[in-house]
Amino acid sequence: MKNKIRKLRKEKNYRQEDLATALGVTRQTINAIENDKYDCTLLLAFKLANLLGTTVDDLFEPERKLLENH
Amino acid sequence: MKNKIRKLRKEKNYRQEDLATALGVTRQTINAIENDKYDCTLLLAFKLANLLGTTVDDLFEPERKLLENH
DNA sequence: TTGAAATGTAAAAAATATTATACATTTGAG
DNA sequence: CTCAAATGTATAATATTTTTTACATTTCAA
DSSP: OEEOHHHHHHHTTOOHHHHHHHHTSOHHHHHHHHTTSSOOBHHHHHHHHHHTTSOHHHHEEOOHHHHSOO | OEEOHHHHHHHTTOOHHHHHHHHTSOHHHHHHHHTTSSOOBHHHHHHHHHHTTSOHHHHEEOOHHHHSOO
16 A cells, blocks of 8 residues: 655654654564555554654555455 | 444444445454454555545544554 | 665564354344 | 344454564765
């Protein structure tokens, strides 16, 4: 799922390590999510959005096809 | 994490089973999330919001203390 | 250009979400 | 009230996320 984490993080001059520490996760987790290795949990999504001064809906963008009704 | 799933689901006259089928998960998953047994994945959150005609940020409300910086 | 800081990556273990199967309880229309 | 539908719950198995530890690569200021 695409996201704007790296963009917003750099705007605030944070390192991956800074986000990780602030949110209580490891740097690897931040790195993996930034690089779209897997989807993070809902709670971490809210924490990230909160810390980066935005909303979950703005921060993440799921692929259209995944939202379409089956 | 609190949510408005039951409220919005009933407004649309859906059963838990209907949501489950539409989203490709089991009824137990919908039930568990409605009743706050655990947090769903980010993708499922987006699917739920989409189907219920709202946003992730509106549908879910994490507890304040969990968002505060450590 | 060099060296340290920042980022990327790997693999196994731990934590958490979801499924599958099954049964119990509640709810509401007839 | 009664019966079926809807919802709640339990447990073990599976899938996915996150941690831990460790090392490789990139970036950028001196």
